[in-house]
Amino acid sequence: MPADTFPVEAGHVMAFARAIGDFNPVYHDARAAAASEVGGIIAPPTFVQASAHFDDDYPLRPRPGVRWFGSGRFASGTAEADRDDGATKPASDRGTGLHAEQHYLYHRPIRAGEVLTLNVSPGATWEKQGRRGGLLTFREVTIDYVDKDGDVVVSARAVSVMTSQAVRD
């Protein structure tokens, strides 16, 4: 389950903007942002993706009590790693989950300091034979990010795809 709530913190917005190479002061400089057209620090257009941090069960982050599938001394899923940590489940039979599409509708900018509530609606699932990645399974999900007045601020529709092998360009 995605997070129920997403507190939008100024430091998080700054770190996210840096990571996408966007040094626009409206994302990190409170004084400059206050003097700008939007009147305060806002989040970049793709920031809601970072709500994953507030999802307790998000699988793409190491979590307590769950074996992580990245490498330590050896790459997980290799025979050496299995001997090293006694694990039996190889990682290599999983295929790879990739992001295929992302679509946002913006009703107003997200502002630092507000707390958004997530309203998640699963969409369609379908399969397709891929040219490069074997059998592809697509899954759609829409998340509405709702403010304290109950208004949708951003609606985010994602399509992810599970490939049965590594994608070859």
Next chain:
Amino acid sequence: MGSSSRSFDVGDVHSAVVVEGLTRTQIVQYAGASGDFNPIHTDEVFATQVAGYPSVFAHGMLTMGMTGRMLTDLVGDGRLTRFGGRFTSQVWPGDTLTTTATVTGLDERDGEHLATFEVATANQDGVVVFSGSAEARVDR
């Protein structure tokens, strides 16, 4: 640093380099900021030996984030009403990406002027890695 809008005409083509020689460090930075620590993006050992890729590669959402920066620089802060697209090819360390936004329409809705754009981000070989569209409030 887009802070105010400008006027657009249908057919206008705007483009900007959004990253020059993408570093593994920036991919790691994006993993930390977004919370997506999938090792195919950040763990060369895992990406090559287990997942079978030639190296780590960027999150699609990093490419979309950099693409979004080009759009907000173009139209101004907080003016996007819609932004979406498909991830059409992988982005690798060392890639240089250029985003091109073409004005495809000008509309008026509820008293606001809106411009629509066709958006494409391509690598140094001209391969499109993100393909989509956007709409923004403009002054006229």
